[in-house]
Amino acid sequence: MSTSLAAAPGTTRAAEGAGGTALAVETSGLTKRFRGGQVAVADLDLAVPAGAVYGFLGPNGSGKTTTIRMLLGLIAPTSGTVHLLGRPVPAERAAVLPRVGALVEGPAFHPYLTGAENLRRADAADRTVDARTSRARIAAALDRVGLGAAADKRYRVYSLGMRQRLGLAMALLRPRDLLVLDEPTNGLDPQGTREVRALVREVAAEGTTVVVSTHLLAEVEQLASHVGVMSAGRLVAQGTLAEVTSATTTRVEVECRAPHAAAVVLGDAGLAAVTATPGGAGADLGAADPEQVLAALVAAGVGVRQFVLHRSTLEELFVALTGEGFDVRA
């Protein structure tokens, strides 16, 4: 199998990312200014490679949902362009949106209809599917999210978790090339969260690109191949999970009897933020090669007991990128 992805057949535009891979989601200069003058999203350049599981992160009010609404053609961008699966949105949304399953800002259904009736209505709205397979697809989607037994209960008596599952079932009513899931684990218990994680893996393994916005950073670390981080309407980091987490400071921690000597070596090696404590020394690794740093320490006669590379967790990165604050952005 080739390691580079050719543009999927049916795409009219060769959306090529930096690595030569097709992009399932691509925005350029995407900006939304609401009528009040508030800029919700500014100059956003998203690049989600085909086949990726893209963790879309950001604090509340950072513009994630507004971005997702623009991706799906629900609100019109003030400026900038959106391409989904290589096609421009909203211009060609009629052709591209049937290939996209979405869960936007929580599930929404008619409360007085049953789960199955709600899905029947959702399926009837899709003019590109075969009505004859409707019943089977609805039953399969309900089973897939574990709602088979509650299919004939009214939506109003569903628990929050069941509602969330029904939303996922709607997104999975037919095979999709792209899933956009906004907070899919919201309101789910730990078992439900695990199931959603398994579901996303399963769908991704079938080749579907998944964009998942979530606050659960541990989830993203387990699931995502790529991440994008938004803060105050701007994209502050984007790339593979490894790229993004390594972009932040990796600390070198050296445990030794001669902390000052070690600190000098670290400083000479060009490392920043050098500190010396009674038990050892530390510094930001930056672009330096850790093996050469260790060799330099040993060559300088520093008796190294322990040499640790401390990578920041996604949570530390997230806080570093988006701020510690608890206040809602004005």
Place this chain on the structure above:
Amino acid sequence: MSAPELARPTPAAPRGPRGPRGPLALRDARLLGSELRLVLTRRRNLVMLAVLALATVAIGVAIEWTNPDPGELQPGEGPPFLASITENGLFLAFTALVASLPVFLPLAVSVVSGEAIAGEASTGTLRYLLVTPVDRTRLLAVKVLATAFYGFVASMVVVVTGVVVGALLFPVGDITLLSGTTVSYGEGLWRLLLVALYVSAMLTTVAALGLLVSTLTEVPVAAMSATAITVVLVQILQAVPQLSAIHPWLFTSAWLSFGDLLRDPIAYDAVARGLALQAGWIAVLLALAWARLTTKDVTS
């Protein structure tokens, strides 16, 4: 981006079931069917139909009890067909239509049409319909057809209840029309169907108004009440003699012209004018609703 991580089979796109064959209009019939089922099975909408039927029964029973001597009624006293009901049960249906046309029927249509877009927006289902995707113009068309059909069903409920209750309480047989000609009971039923269709056309204007208001808000109750109040307001304007200059252009002005369908031969002039006036209003209201719906940001 590291390419190896993405080494997954690319699905042939688009995957899944191929679209159904056949004309596009037929594919949209599924959504229309779903919409009709939604409108016609919702308990609140059924209760409103039941109230219309009950009102018709109440008129019939009240007349049967009081049973006025037709000679005692002066011209212009009471609904125009009241006196004739005791002669022929078929007139109960006409009387019930006249009685429910100013308020009950428009109110029922206001509720259903006000709900149409604003209701979907308030539950959030509007965003999911639009990402399905349902084209916004298509969505409006489906909503118009479904609410107009509800108006037709509502007027047919009044007519059918009127015919049945009228046949049970009063004499049935050949019917004397407003022009003095006597026609068969069957011909009377046919005229009644024409009247119901005319009333449905009048109610379609209310449906269009309700849809326009419904695109302006996310609160269905606000859309419903604004629509109903507008209909009442227009009828008040209609009753103010000083405003006679605008009366011919108010959409309620031709509502009662269906009396002309009960002449022999049928006097089509007023009926045709009434239909043309409604068509104009419907076109304007729907154009505004379309302009609003197709450009609005859906943030609900």
